Amino acid sequence: MRALLILVVAAQFGGPVAAEVALTDVVSERGLKGFVTVDRLPVPAEPVLQQGRTVWEGTCMACHGGNKATGAPKITATKKWESRIAQGLPTLIEHAVQGFVGKTYSEMPARGGNPDLTDEQIASAVAFMVWASGGRDAALHFITTEKE
Numbered sequence: 001m002r003a004l005l006i007l008v009v010a011a012q013f014g015g016p017v018a019a020e021v022a023l024t025d026v027v028s029e030r031g032l033k034g035f036v037t038v039d040r041l042p043v044p045a046e047p048v049l050q051q052g053r054t055v056w057e058g059t060c061m062a063c064h065g066g067n068k069a070t071g072a073p074k075i076t077a078t079k080k081w082e083s084r085i086a087q088g089l090p091t092l093i094e095h096a097v098q099g100f101v102g103k104t105y106s107e108m109p110a111r112g113g114n115p116d117l118t119d120e121q122i123a124s125a126v127a128f129m130v131w132a133s134g135g136r137d138a139a140l141h142f143i144t145t146e147k148e
């Protein structure tokens, strides 16, 4: 009887649960196809990056999820992010906090247009976006050295 119960429970919970997404499944040259909603992105182990993921969902996703009209580099697309990541996280964070107009004259609004976000929240969102766009090592290095 008990064994049967366990079997039934296992069938219910071991069934069609959405497979956990891995970083390697989402990051590529052109990134994920279509608009990238947060549920398509992996959940990092590090609390700072988890916070960044939440901030990203609330403020950054609208453009960085792949809104072509805005000219925002799409999350997960390494081709769009490589040269940006090469500038280093402090520069990227400064651009995200203060706002930034790049070579194509598309505008990254200060704090993503959300003045309520603190510098720390912006930094975590940038670190998350870098982490999920080919800059995993750079993001992890940044969050561990920042803490010291």
Ligand code: HEC
Residues within 6 Å of the ligand: 055, 056, 059, 060, 061, 062, 063, 064, 070, 071, 072, 073, 084, 087, 091, 092, 093, 095, 096, 100, 101, 102, 103, 104, 105, 106, 107, 108, 109, 111, 112, 113, 117, 122, 125, 126, 129
């Ligand atoms: C209204 C659309 C919009 C929103 C919202 C937005 N961004 Fe951006 N972001 C852009 C655009 C456009 C660019 C590219 C600017 C360029 O290079 O011309 C950009 C570029 C960036 C860059 C790269 C800067 C560089 O030096 O190359 C970072 C980092 C960034 N955004 C972070 C964020 C974060 C973090 C958020 C949320 C808090 C956010 N963005 C929200 C439009 C947006």
